[in-house]
Amino acid sequence: MAVEKVRITPRKALRVLSRHEVNRLKDVSQGGLHEIFKRCAFAVLNCGSIADDCMAEQEEYAAFDIQVIQLDRGIVLDLYNAPSDAFVDGEVIFGIREHLFAVLRDIIYTHDEIINNPKFLACENQEQNSEQITNMVFHILRNANMLRYGMTSNLVVCWGGHSISREEYDYTKDVGYQLGLRALDVGTGCGPGAMKGPMKGATIGHAKQHNRRGRYVGITEPGIIAAEAPNPIVNELVILPDIEKRLEAFVRCAHGIIVFPGGAGTAEEILYLLGILLHPKNKDIPFPLIFTGPASSKAYFDQIDDFIKQCLGNEAREKYKIIIDDPESVAIYMRDNINKVTNFRRENNDAFFYNWMLTIDKEFQTPFAPTHENMSRLNLSFDQPIHILAANLRRAFSGIVAGNVKQDGILAVREFGPFEIHGDSTIIAPMEALLTNMVKQNRMKLPGGSKYEPCYRIVN
Numbered sequence: 001m002a003v004e005k006v007r008i009t010p011r012k013a014l015r016v017l018s019r020h021e022v023n024r025l026k027d028v029s030q031g032g033l034h035e036i037f038k039r040c041a042f043a044v045l046n047c048g049s050i051a052d053d054c055m056a057e058q059e060e061y062a063a064f065d066i067q068v069i070q071l072d073r074g075i076v077l078d079l080y081n082a083p084s085d086a087f088v089d090g091e092v093i094f095g096i097r098e099h100l101f102a103v104l105r106d107i108i109y110t111h112d113e114i115i116n117n118p119k120f121l122a123c124e125n126q127e128q129n130s131e132q133i134t135n136m137v138f139h140i141l142r143n144a145n146m147l148r149y150g151m152t153s154n155l156v157v158c159w160g161g162h163s164i165s166r167e168e169y170d171y172t173k174d175v176g177y178q179l180g181l182r183a184l185d186v187g188t189g190c191g192p193g194a195m196k197g198p199m200k201g202a203t204i205g206h207a208k209q210h211n212r213r214g215r216y217v218g219i220t221e222p223g224i225i226a227a228e229a230p231n232p233i234v235n236e237l238v239i240l241p242d243i244e245k246r247l248e249a250f251v252r253c254a255h256g257i258i259v260f261p262g263g264a265g266t267a268e269e270i271l272y273l274l275g276i277l278l279h280p281k282n283k284d285i286p287f288p289l290i291f292t293g294p295a296s297s298k299a300y301f302d303q304i305d306d307f308i309k310q311c312l313g314n315e316a317r318e319k320y321k322i323i324i325d326d327p328e329s330v331a332i333y334m335r336d337n338i339n340k341v342t343n344f345r346r347e348n349n350d351a352f353f354y355n356w357m358l359t360i361d362k363e364f365q366t367p368f369a370p371t372h373e374n375m376s377r378l379n380l381s382f383d384q385p386i387h388i389l390a391a392n393l394r395r396a397f398s399g400i401v402a403g404n405v406k407q408d409g410i411l412a413v414r415e416f417g418p419f420e421i422h423g424d425s426t427i428i429a430p431m432e433a434l435l436t437n438m439v440k441q442n443r444m445k446l447p448g449g450s451k452y453e454p455c456y457r458i459v460n
Contacts, residue, residue, distance in 0.1 A: 002061060002081040007069075008092050009076050010101040016074050021108050025068045037107050039407075040225050040239065041066045044099045045079070045086040047229035068104070077104075095232035102144070106239040107222075109143050115241070133365045137240065137248050138354060144238040146217065146253065147353040153342040155217065156334055157187040157254035159269045160194025161262025162228055163443050171294040171327065172197030172260050178331035180205020180214065184338070187253065190218025190237060191228025194260040199233040217253070221246040224265075227405035242367045243398060247272045252355045255338045256288035258330065259320075261297045263443035264404065267434065268397035270304065272364060274312060275390030277319045281359040286344050288337035289320040292330050303437050310430040311393060312386055363391040370399035370409055372416050375456075380423025380431075389427075396421055396431070403455025404444060410455075418457045425460050432458040 017025075028034045042064055063081040077100060079092075086096050114120055120136045121128060141147050156179055160172065176186055176198030186202045188195035199216045206214035218234035221243055230237050240246040250257070251273060259270060277287060291301050301322050308316050323330050342352065350357045368374065378392050399419050402409030413419065421428060435456070438444055444452045 001084040002063070003079070003084050003087055004081060006079050006082065006087075006090075006092065007076050008079065008097055008100070009074070011094070011098065017068065017070065017108065019070065021112065022068050022070045022075070024111070025104075025108070033107055033111060036222055037068075037104065038064070038066055040103045040107065040222055041079075041100055042083075043225040043229040044096055044103060045092075046083045047086070047096065047231055066100075077101075093232055095234065099230050099232075099234065099237050102237040103239060106140065106144060110140060110239075110241050113143075114140060130360060130362050130365060133245070133362070134248065134252070134356075134360065137245050137252060140240060140245070141238060141249055141253065141354070144236070146236060146238055149353060151352065153255040153338055153345065153352045154183060155185050155187050155215065155253055155255050156198075156338075157217075157250050157257045158194065158198040158260065159189070159250075159257060159262065159266055160260030161266050161443055162191050162193035162195065163263060164193045164261055165296070167294050167296055168261050169193060169197045171292075171297075171325075173201035174327040175258065175260075175292065175330050176201025177205045178327045179334065180207075180211070181209060182331055182335045183209065183211060184331070184335060185215035185217070187215075187217035187219060187250070189224075189228050189265075190220050190230040190234045192231060194262060194266075195228065196231040196233065197260075198258070199231070203233065219246055219249050219253075223406045223408070224401070226407065244365050244367050248360060248365060251276060251358065251360070253353070254355075255341050255352075256334050257290070258334065259289070259291045261293045261300050261443070263438050264397045264400040264435070267304070267307075267438075268394050268401060270308075271390050271394040271397060274308065274316050274319055275364060275387045275394060276358065276360055278312070278316055278387040278390060279359050279361065285357060286337065286340045287319075287358075288334055288341070290330055290333060291320055291322045292326075293324065295325040298324050300437075300441065303434055307430045307434045311427050312390055315386070316390075361387070361391070363388055364394070368395045368398055370395075370402040370412075370419070372412065372419055375399045375419040376422055376459075378421065378423070380421070380427045382424060382427070393427075393431070400435070400456050413455045418455055420457050420459050422459045428458050428460060 024033045025037055026034055061081060065080040067078045069076045069078055086092055114136055120132050172194050179186060180202035186198045188198060216233050216235050218230045218237045220228060221240045240249050276282060345352055348357060378396055380392055403413045403419055439452055
């Protein structure tokens with residue numbers, strides 16, 4: 001069911017735009033911003049849906065549109081044929097309203113102030129360097145008021161799948177509750193499942209401690225927002241321009257990371273972080289990383305652990321701790337190790353709100369286009385530094401995520417068939433085993449979705 005037309009105004013977020021910005025948001029041409037804004041806005045409004053096919057959802061609401069209107073007193077948004085789940089008693093839910101204006105803020109800022117800005121671009125005859133990309137991520141986060149000067153180190157980022165069992169979901173809530181009791185805030189990819197559960201639990205923990213400053217941070221990007229739309233618990237939302245900058249934002253802002261069970265996207269996140277932590281320059285930087293789930297998830301983490309051992313070695317396994325079926329121990333371990341992070345940053349004069357000291361190579365920052373050619377040419381062999389192998393494995397899983405849930409990836413697979421992934425048998429055999437188990441455990445699709453058809457083919 002759709003709501004034919006409604007007009008909304010901002011309460012806290014962006015209130016005014018220039019005429020140039022409004023015109024760009026109305027521009028439906030290839031260089032205009034209307035389509036990307038419309039797609040992200042629809043995802044925010046459709047956050048209650050459990051369907052897994054973003055293309056089908058968009059077809060169902062083909063008449064949906066959103067327009068920015070400039071009035072003398074500021075801007076308003078006109079919504080046409082919006083999903084009714086975003087409304088209560090005829091009004092847009094407050095959190096969803098603010099998410100819409102956060103989407104507007106980030107799209108405008110990124111395209112007008114970041115992209116093509118000389119200070120973020122390479123000099124003549126030179127490539128854009130790693131520092132410029134990190135600076136770009138910093139400016140986007142600062143503009144979104146994500147970086148809080150003077151606050152202590154207490155942001156725990158939680159990763160995990162949107163397709164998890166009810167038992168696993170309840171477990172993520174239990175962990176979030178224990179974090180909230182200890183005044184730890186939660187950041188996630190902001191979608192359903194393992195991204196929503198920790199936030200939901202933390203709200204109760206914060207409430208019991210009368211903590212009214214709890215932060216529920218959601219970090220996303222336009223390509224994946226349709227599959228992981230921001231849940232309404234998120235009270236700070238930021239949209240980065242691509243998956244690589246999204247991942248860097250997670251790592252730069254987090255004081256520790258917890259990984260719950262998930263699918264290909266979760267594996268991508270794990271490989272991204274392990275690749276960074278395996279960089280020789282980062283070996284002495286404390287960064288707590290926990291893999292956790294209920295007792296029923298033990299086999300899943302055994303598979304992840306075995307995959308990491310075979311592909312990245314025991315050095316990578318030393319970078320994380322596995323805690324099964326013990327939410328309290330997870331929260332205590334995280335709190336104690338975040339104290340070490342705080343002391344380390346204080347001793348090294350590093351900011352509490354942004355991890356400047358962490359070295360992130362361009363291999364982890366350069367956007368990867370998951371085309372059939374790029375996927376087949378990935379170097380999945382041991383003839384490279386181990387942290388670079390992690391980067392290439394991350395790209396392989398990123399391509400699978402694109403083929404599963406991103407519009408461009410879905411269309412490419414429909415037209416040209418599954419992505420082909422080549423590599424050393426000692427690497428791609430464990431990778432294939434891990435992916436096969438994810439499919440068997442229904443971790444590639446949301447509950448209620450149709451039977452999973454792999455968007456990839458492993459070639460030995």
